[in-house]
Amino acid sequence: MGEQSSDGGEKAAKAVKRTAAKRASTAAGSAEKAAAETPAEAPAGTSAEKATAEKATAKKATAEKATAKIAGPVKKAAVARKKPAAAPEKATAPVRKAAPAKTVAPQPPADESRTALVRRARRINRELAEVYPYAHPELDFDDPFQLLVATVLSAQTTDLRVNQTTPSLFAKYPTPEDLAAADPEEVEEILRPCGFFRAKTRSVIGLSKALTEDFGGEVPGRLEDLVKLPGVGRKTAFVVLGNAFGRPGITVDTHFQRLVRRWRWTGETDPDKIEAAVGALFPKSDWTDLSHHVIWHGRRICHARKPACGACPVAPLCPAYGEGETDPEKAKKLLKYEKGGFPGQRLRPPQAYLDAGGKPAPPLGAG
Structure with missing residues (x-):
């Protein structure tokens, strides 16, 4: 029994050795065959791979160029679109800064008090009294x-x-x-x-x-x-x-109506209401002379279509300053009293109404 087992083990070991040897031989043959084939095929495979790689590289470069051409204008257009977006901000800033420059002469505030209005109206009348000391009916x-x-x-x-x-x-x-x-x-x-x-x-x-x-x-x-x-x-x-x-009485003719509205003494348009509104600003004793002063000024300087603002003695007190000619020399040509004058006229030259900067100066004698 013991001998039979020993023989069986030896047989099995020999079978394993034979199998291993056969496998090794097969592997060696495959390796030799592969080694024999590799030198002939390697150069062709390498050249193809290089060619393919070069073609891929060329296509990639072409695609990048095309992309660059397309992307270039798009970026420029994007920048161009951004500029208008920023433009309104630049344009808005100067407008806001320049807005106060619209006021070319001292103007009464929108909320001018009744007391301030009375004082301003009476200062205008006092100045006109100096300019037209002999104002009277011209009939x-x-x-x-x-x-x-x-x-x-x-x-x-x-x-x-x-x-x-x-x-x-x-x-x-x-x-x-x-x-x-x-x-x-x-x-x-x-x-x-x-x-x-x-x-x-x-x-x-x-x-x-x-x-x-x-x-x-x-x-x-x-x-x-x-x-x-x-x-x-x-x-x-x-x-x-x-x-x-x-x-005393107030004469509300066309000149009077025009001037008192320009001076913002009243916003009324009905003659009777204008008479009442203006009369409330002055002592009754001033009414007749006030009418002459205003009417004379309307006929000579503060014309309906083109007032001579640059030669006006009440320019610093007038909210409508700038509606007419503000240049002193040009305004002087608009003065109707220059053609022959009138008795008792005591008009200062237009330059006397302006300061060194060419802006309306405070009225002389106004307190």
């Missing part, structure tokens, strides 16, 4: 009747035209009784140069009849009586009361 008259008729005729025409017309009218009809009995056609012919001569003829003949019949041929000295006469309103009545009877 020629010898008595209240002539002033009443001349004032009615001055509607929609100039005082100069009225002054050229009334001498012949009063020479032929010197009293209310004479004019009340006049032939309308003859009066129309005299008044034709004044414009609206038919309507004005009816007014002057009508008021002459009313004076003759109701007031004994005398012009009444009360407002309530004057406004009852044909063609006579509050403006005409105040002209007569202030200049023929010495009773």
Whole structure:
């Protein structure tokens, strides 16, 4: 039994050795075959790999170039789009800084108190009183009747035209009784140069009849009586009361309305409301002279279309400074009193109203 086991073990060991030897031989043969094949195939494989690598590299370079071409303008466009985004910020800053420069002259604050308004209005009147010390009605008259008729005729025409017309009218009809009995056609012919001569003829003949019949041929000295006469309103009545009877009144004509709104004394447009608003700013004793000062200034300097701001004595007190010509030399050419002047004028040269920097100087004598 023991011998048989020993023989079996030896047989198994020999079988294992044979198997291992066969495997080793097979492996060696495969290695030799691989070694024999490798030298012939290696060069071809290396060349192909290089060619493929070069082609891939070329394609990659081409793709990168194409990408660069496309990416370049995109980046530039992106930068270009960013610039406009930043532009409004740059443009906004100077506008905000420049906004205060719009104020070219001292202007009353939006919330100007009543006291400040009264003081400013009275300073303007004092300055105008220095400039126009002999301001008066620019209609020629010898008595209240002539002033009443001349004032009615001055509607929609100039005082100069009225002054050229009334001498012949009063020479032929010197009293209310004479004019009340006049032939309308003859009066129309005299008044034709004044414009609206038919309507004005009816007014002057009508008021002459009313004076003759109701007031004994005398012009009444009360407002309530004057406004009852044909063609006579509050403006005409105040002209007569202030200049023929010495009773204070405010004359709200077109010049007066324009200037008091420019000066922001009132925002009213109705003549009666303007009269009340402005009258509340001044003592009653100043009303008649105030009317003359404002009207004279409106006719000579503060014109409707192009005021001569550069020659205005009240420029520092005017909220509307800059609406007209501010250059002193150019403004001087706009002054209507330069053509012939007028009695009693005491106007300072335009330069006297400006400081060294060319801006409006404080009014002389204003306190």
